[in-house]
Amino acid sequence: MATIRIGLDRLPPAARAAVEEHTGPLLTVEETAEGFNSEIAARVTSATGTWHVKGLRTDHPRAWTQRREAAIAPFLTSLAPALRWRVETAGWDLLGFEALGGHHADYAPDSPDLSEVAALLCRLGETPCPVIELRHAEQRLEHYAAHPDDLRFFAGTHLLHTDLNNANVLVDDRASQGDRARLVDWAWATRGAAWLDAGYWVTWLIAAGHAPASAERWAAEIPAWHIAPAEGITAFAAANANVWSEISTADPDPWTLRLATAATAWHSHRRTG
Structure with a gap:
């Protein structure tokens, strides 16, 4: 809320x-x-x-x-x-x-911002996770995983942002290409598997108009995505659909319903694709 x-x-x-x-x-x-x-x-x-x-x-x-x-x-x-x-x-x-300049990232399928967000997530993937108190991804998703055994896929030692809302990404067109985007609002920073932020991004991309396959192609721009087990990605899509179902039920706003629809579409794609 x-x-x-x-x-x-x-x-x-x-x-x-x-x-x-x-x-x-x-x-x-x-x-x-x-x-x-x-x-x-x-x-x-x-x-x-x-x-x-x-x-x-x-x-x-x-x-x-x-x-x-x-x-x-x-x-x-x-x-x-x-x-x-x-x-x-x-x-x-x-x-x-x-105070950063720039605009909130546009996640639409033809947006030039997509490559900047991908570059940002690549930089995040190369950033060491600090030794501070952070929740673990498997803890955060514990009540949403379809099967308890799925939680093993989400565990890891990498720094994650986990809230890839486009309003949390600022793109400054005046900066050098490939270094224009910044992430704000790190309240939900988490320690977990390196590929999870690319997975969180997928849901927001689908909500912005991408087909699930297109969204996954953008996730594949992040090197860590290629080491994620296929069953782990599917398990995350299931858990994320449950997260957004709960959020949209508790707070049925148009944007929460849009994200719940996107998360469900991705999970369906993973099961049938």
Whole structure:
């Protein structure tokens, strides 16, 4: 379920003052609509720079997502915006990230962004998994796998993002080709099998209009996909369909229903293809 968003102006004065110790007096505050985890999400500008600010109350049930993003940020060079500062005061945990330019990735079948996302996932696959507290993929999928034995396919030692929503991928056309995309929102970072992020991407590609076979061809641009056992991919498609079925039942929004339909289509393709 999405977290209720509030404006930066509703922060306690002490929290706002703590932010401005890092930024200087704020000149502009542009609230952002994307993302579901944060109570505060805004692009702020002062005389000294621009930042993307994310925040939650320290007693929020998902306060752990702020801690996770702060812990992993130093390890994400070339993959994500840099974390410039963190404020924990007056009952709030606030993160100030480098403000990236660009647009949200377009996953449509003919989009030039697809090759950039593939390159990004290749870079992620080459990034060592940091020795910090992360959930394991087999734990996250434990209640969704069709068979308990399927969980062995998802286990591994690689760093995963796991939320390949196109809104979490920013593409900057001004950067060098092959290095234009960055991943934001690392709250659900996970340790698991190297090919799983390509699998998560498949569902989003189908939801954007790809046939399952086309989506899998894009997944095959990621080297780790080629070491994934076919039965493991099918097991993941089954588990992912169960995940989205649960999400769309609990929160029947058009976008959750679209993802559930896509996940089911992929699972059907794996079983019959």
